[in-house]
Amino acid sequence: MNRTKLLIVAFYLSKFDKTAVTNLGYDGFRDAFRTIGDKLGYSPNTVKNRRDDFDPLFPHRAGWHQVELSSNSLSIVDNFDHLSEEGLRVIVLDILNQNADSDLNTTLENVSGEKKYVAIGLTGKKAETYFIEWFSVNYPDFNLIDTRDLGCGYDFAVEDSEKVFEVKGLSGSDGGIRFTDKEWSVANVKGENYDLVIVSDCFSDTTSLTIHTNPSKYLEPEKQISTVVAVNWNVSARQLRQHV
Structure with missing residues (x-):
C-alpha cells in the first residue's frame, strides 16, 4: 500500500511540477523529496526517481524516457490522470497527512497494478x-x-x-x-x-x-471493468440557503 501511495504522490509531482511543489507548501523539489520520503518511509532519491518515471508523459523534463512504465505505474496513470490539480492534491495531502478518516485506503484497494498494456x-x-x-x-x-x-x-x-x-x-x-x-x-x-x-x-x-x-x-477482446478514482466536491443544503 505504501508503494502505491508513493507512486500517486510522484505522479502528482510529475504532472503538475512546480505548481505541485508550491501547493504542497515545499520550498522546492529537494525539500519535497526529503519531506515526502520521511513521511512515506523512502529515501529522497527514491521519491525523485519515481517522479522521473512519469516525466516522459509530461513536458517538464525528459525523465526516464528510455524505460517503459511498470504495470503499477500504468495503473496510477489510468486511475488518476483525469483528476484536476486540486482534486489530486486532496488525495496527495490525505496520503502525506496519514488521514485515517479518508476514503482513500478503501479506494486504493480497487487500484489494480496488473494491466499488461503499455503507457x-x-x-x-x-x-x-x-x-x-x-x-x-x-x-x-x-x-x-x-x-x-x-x-x-x-x-x-x-x-x-x-x-x-x-x-x-x-x-x-x-x-x-x-x-x-x-x-x-x-x-x-x-x-x-x-x-x-x-x-x-x-x-x-x-x-x-x-x-x-x-x-x-475477427478480434475477441476480453471485457474489463475497472474502478475509476473520482473526487467530488459536495455543497450542503445549509450552505446554499445561507447564500440565497
Whole structure:
C-alpha cells in the first residue's frame, strides 16, 4: 500500500511540477523529496526517481524516457490522470497527512497494478506521430483529419471519406492493446470503414506499422471493468440557503 501511495504522490509531482511543489507548501523539489520520503518511509532519491518515471508523459523534463512504465505505474496513470490539480492534491495531502478518516485506503484497494498494456501517453503519442507521417507519404492526395480530442471513438478520419483510423502503439515488437468502450462500439458500427493501426517498436529504429480493417469482425477482446478514482466536491443544503 505504501508503494502505491508513493507512486500517486510522484505522479502528482510529475504532472503538475512546480505548481505541485508550491501547493504542497515545499520550498522546492529537494525539500519535497526529503519531506515526502520521511513521511512515506523512502529515501529522497527514491521519491525523485519515481517522479522521473512519469516525466516522459509530461513536458517538464525528459525523465526516464528510455524505460517503459511498470504495470503499477500504468495503473496510477489510468486511475488518476483525469483528476484536476486540486482534486489530486486532496488525495496527495490525505496520503502525506496519514488521514485515517479518508476514503482513500478503501479506494486504493480497487487500484489494480496488473494491466499488461503499455503507457498510453508516451507510446501513444509516438505511434500517432509515426502514423501521421506514414499517411502523408503513402496517401499524399488525401487530407487526414485529427479527431483525437473529439471523443468520437477513433483518432483520425479522412476528408470526404467514411474511413477512420484508431492508432495503438507498442514499445516492443509484440504486445496486446486496449480499446475503450467507445472505441470498440464505434468499431462495431463502422465495420469495414474502421481501421485499427498498430505501430510497433515505437522507440527503435525499426518502427513498423500494420493495419487491421474491421477489427470487430475477427478480434475477441476480453471485457474489463475497472474502478475509476473520482473526487467530488459536495455543497450542503445549509450552505446554499445561507447564500440565497
